Amino acid sequence: MERLRYLFALGCACAASTSLIACGDSKDENGAAATTTAAPETVFAPDAKVAAGLKDLAQVAVAVSTQTDPTASKKTAEGLEGHWAPVEGTVKRNEPDMYATIEEDLSLLESGDAAKTKTGAAEIGRTVHAYIAKHPG
Amino acid sequence: MTRRLLSLLLLTIGVAVLAQATPALAVTGQGSVSRDTAIKQLRAASVSIDQSLALMKAGRREQAFEISKSGYLKHFELVEIPLRAANAGLTLKAEEKFAEIRAGMRTGASTSDVRASVIELRGLVTDAERQLTSKGIAAPSVVFGQSFIIMLREGLEAVLLLAILFGYLESTKNGQYRKHILCGVGAAAVATVASIFLIDQLFSVLPFGREVLEAITALLAVVVLFYVSFWLIARLEQRRWLEFLKARIWTAVSAGSAVSLVLIGFTSVYREGFESVLFYQALNTFGQGLGIWIAAGAAAGAAVLAVLATLIFKYGRKLPIKVFLTTAVCFVMATSVAFLGNAISALQVADVLSFTRLDSWPHLPIFLAQATGYSPTQETVIAQALLAAVYIGGAIWVFGIRPLRQRSATPAKPAKAAAPTPATAEMKSS
Numbered sequence: 001m002e003r004l005r006y007l008f009a010l011g012c013a014c015a016a017s018t019s020l021i022a023c024g025d026s027k028d029e030n031g032a033a034a035t036t037t038a039a040p041e042t043v044f045a046p047d048a049k050v051a052a053g054l055k056d057l058a059q060v061a062v063a064v065s066t067q068t069d070p071t072a073s074k075k076t077a078e079g080l081e082g083h084w085a086p087v088e089g090t091v092k093r094n095e096p097d098m099y100a101t102i103e104e105d106l107s108l109l110e111s112g113d114a115a116k117t118k119t120g121a122a123e124i125g126r127t128v129h130a131y132i133a134k135h136p137g
Numbered sequence: 138m139t140r141r142l143l144s145l146l147l148l149t150i151g152v153a154v155l156a157q158a159t160p161a162l163a164v165t166g167q168g169s170v171s172r173d174t175a176i177k178q179l180r181a182a183s184v185s186i187d188q189s190l191a192l193m194k195a196g197r198r199e200q201a202f203e204i205s206k207s208g209y210l211k212h213f214e215l216v217e218i219p220l221r222a223a224n225a226g227l228t229l230k231a232e233e234k235f236a237e238i239r240a241g242m243r244t245g246a247s248t249s250d251v252r253a254s255v256i257e258l259r260g261l262v263t264d265a266e267r268q269l270t271s272k273g274i275a276a277p278s279v280v281f282g283q284s285f286i287i288m289l290r291e292g293l294e295a296v297l298l299l300a301i302l303f304g305y306l307e308s309t310k311n312g313q314y315r316k317h318i319l320c321g322v323g324a325a326a327v328a329t330v331a332s333i334f335l336i337d338q339l340f341s342v343l344p345f346g347r348e349v350l351e352a353i354t355a356l357l358a359v360v361v362l363f364y365v366s367f368w369l370i371a372r373l374e375q376r377r378w379l380e381f382l383k384a385r386i387w388t389a390v391s392a393g394s395a396v397s398l399v400l401i402g403f404t405s406v407y408r409e410g411f412e413s414v415l416f417y418q419a420l421n422t423f424g425q426g427l428g429i430w431i432a433a434g435a436a437a438g439a440a441v442l443a444v445l446a447t448l449i450f451k452y453g454r455k456l457p458i459k460v461f462l463t464t465a466v467c468f469v470m471a472t473s474v475a476f477l478g479n480a481i482s483a484l485q486v487a488d489v490l491s492f493t494r495l496d497s498w499p500h501l502p503i504f505l506a507q508a509t510g511y512s513p514t515q516e517t518v519i520a521q522a523l524l525a526a527v528y529i530g531g532a533i534w535v536f537g538i539r540p541l542r543q544r545s546a547t548p549a550k551p552a553k554a555a556a557p558t559p560a561t562a563e564m565k566s567s
Contacts, residue, residue: 042218092214100206100236104243107236119244 040085044093047135053087054128057102058121061109065121070112077110077117094135101127172269175216179269180500182212183262189238190255190488193248201251202242209235216265223268231261252488256346259486266503267426276504277430280420283472283508284434285441287416290465292442295409297458298382300449302405305383311390314398321402328403329410336418348487351422355480358419359524361412362473366466367531416472423479423507470528474521478510481517492516 045053060079067073084106092099101123108120170178185208192201213235221228238254240246299322306312340350382405389397417435424431448456484490498513506512510521 096210097206100210100239103232103236104240107233107240108244110233111237116240116244120240 040088043086043089045087045090047090050087050090051132051136053083054091054131057083057087058125058128061105061121061124064109065114065117067117068114070114073114073117074110074112077106077112080106080109091131095131098127098131170215170218172219175219176266176269178212178215179262179266182208182216183259184208184494185212186238186255186258186262187492189242190252193242193251198242202239205235205239205242209239216269220265220268224265227261227264227268231258231265234258234261256348256486256488260347263486263503270503272426272504273502276502276508277427279505279508280424280427281430281434281437282468283420283475284417284431285438286465286468287413287420287472288435288438289442289445290462290469291409291413291416292438293445293458293461293465295406296442296446296449298379298405298409299402301379302382302386302401303450305386306390309387309390314390314395317395317398318402321399321404322406324399325403325406325410328407329414332411332414333418336414346487348483349489352480352483352487352489354415354422355419355476355483358415359473359477359480361415362469362476363524365412366469366473367528419476419479420472423476423510425507427504427508470525474524474528475508475510477524478512478517478521479507481520482510482512482514485512485514485516490516 057080060076060083064073064076064080067076084102088099088102091102105120105124105127108116109124111117111120185204189201189205189208192198192204213231217228217232220231234254234257238251238258241251241254299318302318303312303315306314306318340354343350345353382401385397385401388394389401417431420431421428445456481490485492493515495513495515495518498518500506500513501509501511510517512518
């Protein structure tokens with residue numbers, strides 16, 4: 001009888017620990033494991049496309065820097081990401097330092113501050129020029 | 138035999154809980170970077186942020202910029218891949234904050250501006266680690282236990298106090314005043330709920346950052362938890378509080394003052410209610426992502442409390458209250474040690490306290506680290522060790538040295554007359 005009770009308790013213990021492990025074995029509690037989104041950094045484009053994209057980026061940057069109203073400046077800056085996302089992976093792979101510099105300039109351009117946007121636009125123009133010189137389309 | 142079976146069951150569950158703590162780190166990979174690698178890279182990026190802020194403060198702007206840039210390119214870029222899959226918005230925010238800090242360093246922003254951005258970035262990095270870490274079973278178990286004990290202990294304190302007050306009214310043939318005290322209890326319950334919103338409002342207008350507020354809440358909770366749980370103070374304080382309430386009741390009954398009796402009911406319950414609000418505020422702050430387990434612990438605590446309250450009030454059953462309260466106090470003390478660790482960490486994140494990393498010490502998965510308050514820095518570990526040492530020292534004194542001294546100093550006295558009810562008697566002796 002005692003042995004039966006012992007076996008029963010052992011079974012309960014095993015069941016409890018199995019259920020605990022099962023509970024804890026959450027595949028992904030943020031619901032992310034199933035999705036496989038291509039990150040912009042992993043998307044690569046041919047040099048011609050990158051050069052065209054960067055030129056567009058520089059043009060939008062100039063447009064941002066000419067805005068005097070901070071709200072309008074921020075609104076215009078929203079267009080930067082659309083030109084940057086398709087090419088950033090290639091820029092990062094080819095020229096990591098330039099990639100970091102462009103990201104810093106984008107941050108200046110998105111600030112809405114007139115002085116910062118001017119600095120950002122000027123710097124992004126120089127960086128784009130330097131990149132295209134090294135990787136012509 | 139039953140005890141052996143119970144031990145076996147507990148041991149097996151314990152092993153399962155511990156086994157779960159490790160897999161919490163190793164979660165599915167995403168692309169070429171697994172999540173546990175990403176967490177390691179995130180910590181390395183975090184170190185680079187701290188180093189660059191220290192260099193900025195030292196006036197070495199260029200080096201600060203270089204460290205910041207290399208930390209981002211070498212470490213955070215690897216984190217972005219799995220993090221983007223988990224939370225694209227957070228990834229973008231962190232990426233922009235990194236860029237903002239570097240841009241600030243490059244374009245001559247003041248150290249205080251860079252510092253403010255670094256504090257924000259530290260918060261984002263913590264959020265990112267939460268996104269990449271599986272909750273496992275250990276952290277939810279710990280916060281569930283903390284929440285359960287807080288609810289049950291604070292509630293039981295209020296119930297026992299009321300039982301004593303009602304017993305006192307009955308013994309003095311003033312049972313008709315019970316309803317006035319119950320009105321006060323009801324008002325205290327409403328005030329407790331209102332306190333939750335008031336504290337939230339108060340915190341939203343205080344001129345401090347999120348991390349400093351978190352630290353203030355946790356430190357307040359530590360002070361109150363220490364006050365209510367540390368044996369040397371708690372026992373004296375409990376007696377004083379009880380004597381005070383009895384004296385107030387006597388005065389109110391003598392004067393026939395209904396308002397005074399309502400107030401007595403209110404203060405005796407609201408005190409515990411306010412403490413609970415404070416503890417749950419701290420628990421919620423540091424249990425981000427585990428809210429459901431905190432709520433479950435509170436609900437379970439409330440359910441058990443309802444049963445115990447019924448037994449005490451309706452049937453006056455003799456319950457092993459003393460054993461429970463002594464055990465609960467140990468958990469409460471452990472919770473206060475966890476809160477202290479979290480408070481110190483929050484002050485470090487807010488750059489109010491400096492920190493010395495203990496590089497060779499292990500890191501816990503973030504949810505478990507927050508539930509236990511453990512962070513591998515000298516300041517948090519020393520603070521937690523000191524508080525734990527005070528508790529252990531107090532326990533040795535109260536349960537070991539003092540009884541020995543008393544036994545050897547005084548001859549045995551005859552037992553005192555029995556107290557009003559078994560449960561209330563246990564509370565007094567606890």
